[in-house]
Amino acid sequence: xxxxxxxxxxxxxxxxxxxxxxxxxxxxxxxxxxxxxxxxxxxxxxxxxxxxxxxxxxxxxxxxxxxxxxxxxxxxxxxxxxxxxxxxxxxxxxxxxxxxxxxxxxxxxxxxxxxxxxxxxxxxxxxxxxxxxxxxxxxxxxxxxxxxxxxxxxxxxxxxxxxxx
Amino acid sequence: xxxxxxxxxxxxxxxxxxxxxxxxxxxxxxxxxxxxxxxxxxxxxxxxxxxxxxxxxxxxxxxxxxxxxxxxxxxxxxxxxxxxxxxxxxxxxxxxxxxxxxxxxxxxxxxxxxxxxxxxxxxxxxxxxxxxxxxxxxxxxxxxxxxxxxxxxxxxxxxxxxxxx
Amino acid sequence: xxxxxxxxxxxxxxxxxxxxxxxxxxxxxxxxxxxxxxxxxxxxxxxxxxxxxxxxxxxxxxxxxxxxxxxxxxxxxxxxxxxxxxxxxxxxxxxxxxxxxxxxxxxxxxxxxxxxxxxxxxxxxxxxxxxxxxxxxxxxxxxxxxxxxxxxxxxxxxxxxxxxx
Amino acid sequence: xxxxxxxxxxxxxxxxxxxxxxxxxxxxxxxxxxxxxxxxxxxxxxxxxxxxxxxxxxxxxxxxxxxxxxxxxxxxxxxxxxxxxxxxxxxxxxxxxxxxxxxxxxxxxxxxxxxxxxxxxxxxxxxxxxxxxxxxxxxxxxxxxxxxxxxxxxxxxxxxxxxxx
Numbered sequence: 001x002x003x004x005x006x007x008x009x010x011x012x013x014x015x016x017x018x019x020x021x022x023x024x025x026x027x028x029x030x031x032x033x034x035x036x037x038x039x040x041x042x043x044x045x046x047x048x049x050x051x052x053x054x055x056x057x058x059x060x061x062x063x064x065x066x067x068x069x070x071x072x073x074x075x076x077x078x079x080x081x082x083x084x085x086x087x088x089x090x091x092x093x094x095x096x097x098x099x100x101x102x103x104x105x106x107x108x109x110x111x112x113x114x115x116x117x118x119x120x121x122x123x124x125x126x127x128x129x130x131x132x133x134x135x136x137x138x139x140x141x142x143x144x145x146x147x148x149x150x151x152x153x154x155x156x157x158x159x160x161x162x163x164x165x
Numbered sequence: 166x167x168x169x170x171x172x173x174x175x176x177x178x179x180x181x182x183x184x185x186x187x188x189x190x191x192x193x194x195x196x197x198x199x200x201x202x203x204x205x206x207x208x209x210x211x212x213x214x215x216x217x218x219x220x221x222x223x224x225x226x227x228x229x230x231x232x233x234x235x236x237x238x239x240x241x242x243x244x245x246x247x248x249x250x251x252x253x254x255x256x257x258x259x260x261x262x263x264x265x266x267x268x269x270x271x272x273x274x275x276x277x278x279x280x281x282x283x284x285x286x287x288x289x290x291x292x293x294x295x296x297x298x299x300x301x302x303x304x305x306x307x308x309x310x311x312x313x314x315x316x317x318x319x320x321x322x323x324x325x326x327x328x329x330x
Numbered sequence: 331x332x333x334x335x336x337x338x339x340x341x342x343x344x345x346x347x348x349x350x351x352x353x354x355x356x357x358x359x360x361x362x363x364x365x366x367x368x369x370x371x372x373x374x375x376x377x378x379x380x381x382x383x384x385x386x387x388x389x390x391x392x393x394x395x396x397x398x399x400x401x402x403x404x405x406x407x408x409x410x411x412x413x414x415x416x417x418x419x420x421x422x423x424x425x426x427x428x429x430x431x432x433x434x435x436x437x438x439x440x441x442x443x444x445x446x447x448x449x450x451x452x453x454x455x456x457x458x459x460x461x462x463x464x465x466x467x468x469x470x471x472x473x474x475x476x477x478x479x480x481x482x483x484x485x486x487x488x489x490x491x492x493x494x495x
Numbered sequence: 496x497x498x499x500x501x502x503x504x505x506x507x508x509x510x511x512x513x514x515x516x517x518x519x520x521x522x523x524x525x526x527x528x529x530x531x532x533x534x535x536x537x538x539x540x541x542x543x544x545x546x547x548x549x550x551x552x553x554x555x556x557x558x559x560x561x562x563x564x565x566x567x568x569x570x571x572x573x574x575x576x577x578x579x580x581x582x583x584x585x586x587x588x589x590x591x592x593x594x595x596x597x598x599x600x601x602x603x604x605x606x607x608x609x610x611x612x613x614x615x616x617x618x619x620x621x622x623x624x625x626x627x628x629x630x631x632x633x634x635x636x637x638x639x640x641x642x643x644x645x646x647x648x649x650x651x652x653x654x655x656x657x658x659x660x
Contacts, residue, residue, distance in 0.1 A: 039245075039252045044209055057634050072248045080204075080240035087204045087237075139552050142637020143644060150642035222469050304387050307472020312480035314473060369575075369582045374539055402582075405575035410534075413567045417534045 001112040008120070008128040011066060011095050012106045015078065017085045018093035023126065026062045028153040030145060033120040035066040035097075035108065038076050038084040040116045046135040047117025048090065053138070054145070055092055061145060065094035068108040068116060073099070121145065124153040166277040173285070173293040176231060176260050177271045180243065182250045183258035188287065191227045193318040195310060196287040200231040200262075200273065203241050203249045205281045211300040212282025213255065218303070219310070220257055226310060230259035233273040233281060238264070286310065289318040331442040338450070338458040341396060341425050342436045345408065347415045348423035353456065356392045358483040360475060363450040365396045365427075365438065368406050368414045370446045376465040377447025378420065383468070384475070385422055391475060395424035398438040398446060403429070451475065454483040496607040503615070503623040506561060506590050507601045510573065512580045513588035518617065521557045523648040525640060526617040530561040530592075530603065533571050533579045535611045541630040542612025543585065548633070549640070550587055556640060560589035563603040563611060568594070616640065619648040 002009055010023050034051035036043035055063040069076050085094055097105035114133050121130035121144055130144050167174055175188050199216035201208035220228040234241050250259055262270035279298050286295035286309055295309050332339055340353050364381035366373035385393040399406050415424055427435035444463050451460035451474055460474050497504055505518050529546035531538035550558040564571050580589055592600035609628050616625035616639055625639050
């Protein structure tokens with residue numbers, strides 16, 4: 001299971017609502033992944049609205065939804081999720097976590113998520129830097145994002161490196 | 166089409182989540198019917214939470230949900246609605262408006278509802294006294310309910326009538 | 331001490347910020363009196379904003395502030411209150427409760443108020459119908475106001491009286 | 496006038512409510528200074544509650560109030576401010592900006608503040624890093640604080656410096 005500090009494994013998904021956006025395409029950007037289920041009260045009332053605020057306030061941060069269904073699969077399939085995303089006007093791509101027959105879907109298991117909503121934060125170098133069950137207060141999530149936004153991208157350098165010295 | 170002031174027609178439904186509660190069984194009580202669709206943002210964020218507040222604060226008022234689906238039927242059927250009601254913990258019975266092949270379901274058409282959420286308020290005598298598209302502010306809905314809660318039930322009398330004088 | 335149901339005694343005040351508006355001039359209207367102190371957190375954050383919502387939503391209801399200072403008199407005098415009312419943009423007249431040397435001012439004592447904020451509600455006939463310490467939820471206050479707004483004014487009659495029959 | 500990036504000048508104050516806490520004593524910590532006036536609606540409803548949230552969530556950040564009175568001096572003196580701080584339960588030291596006869600007090604002028612509320616953010620090395628009129632959203636302020644919280648203190652070093660290489 002991936003730990004905070006490790007490289008963030010690619011999302012293992014069945015498909016996307018919106019533009020497919022693998023983590024590998026986001027290197028150099030801070031990424032917020034909001035793991036949710038469409039019929040989860042905490043996701044509806046806290047997690048998803050917060051992810052939308054992040055997207056609105058920080059255009060440099062890449063926001064993704066991750067639909068990690070571990071209950072009620074029969075009524076929260078792709079067709080229902082498409083309606084949900086459209087009706088709520090979710091402004092970010094939503095990945096659909098892949099099922100392989102286990103009780104929870106694959107990406108959820110890989111990341112060790114214990115429920116929904118969960119928030120994953122990934123740095124510019126593609127490392128997992130935060131994983132929280134439930135919803136942080138905006139100041140707390142902002143602080144975590146701010147620390148990562150202030151970091152250089154891999155390959156960038158704010159100061160002359162040794163080879164240039 | 167029923168107008169405010171008219172007797173409120175019975176809800177014409179396919180079924181109920183929770184205890185079936187026809188309007189006819191609620192004579193003598195003020196009734197709030199919250200018409201909603203489970204994948205409607207205004208219902209999720211304003212209408213249904215307000216109906217829950219009414220139920221919590223006014224035990225004498227009968228609160229009912231009415232699932233008036235006029236779009237996305239295929240993903241908001243009874244099985245999906247059951248999960249929705251359970252996950253959100255809706256504490257009142259929910260009627261499922263009946264479809265007869267028209268673009269909107271029967272009760273929605275009878276009451277002339279133009280969208281969701283809509284709030285219907287019915288007095289102790291069974292007359293429709295309020296019908297609002299969107300969500301009133303709590304003070305406004307409280308005022309409407311308060312006026313009806315203060316009315317006598319049919320058959321009650323606070324003062325001696327002429328025949329007793 | 332006045333009880334709910336009794337005629338509401340006139341406010342006994344030292345002066346007004348805004349138009350002096352004795353209760354006696356409001357017969358025929360429902361009246362909300364918000365008793366507050368300018369440096370009271372519950373008044374700032376709950377009581378006064380609620381009174382402003384009432385004024386905005388119910389133009390037929392007369393809203394008054396009543397500054398009932400029982401502590402910190404030295405820094406909440408008329409000059410400070412004038413600034414407070416202007417800076418917060420309070421849109422209703424504010425009466426200044428009269429001190430006579432007792433621990434609490436006269437009107438506060440007459441009405442038996444135990445602290446701030448307190449909300450008084452008076453009917454069209456000038457009777458005290460509600461007195462609440464703290465802040466009611468908007469639905470609750472709305473219901474109380476709605477019941478009184480639905481009552482006839484004294485002298486009005488919705489149905490022919492006996493002399494006309 | 497000090498610019499963002501410059502060393503933050505010491506607060507030039509007449510006194511403190513609570514423990515006197517000059518900026519010079521806070522080197523090594525991130526500092527938030529909330530400039531306010533006690534009878535300013537935006538301060539009461541947005542600025543001061545936000546500063547309290549910062550103090551609650553980030554014990555490593557030093558939070559200070561700065562009472563920068565540029566109007567209504569006569570009713571917002573030290574005695575009134577003491578009551579205000581106690582009644583609202585402000586949990587941080589409050590500096591009282593010094594008047595020298597100009598239209599705005601000295602620290603306010605030095606920092607070029609254009610009104611209240613204003614938020615100043617100072618890094619571990621004592622440099623001004625943010626100065627905002629009005630109130631940032633919590634995510635935005637969190638991000639700014641998070642970037643500064645992630646920086647090393649002067650004298651600390653996360654990596655071997657050249658002399659150790």
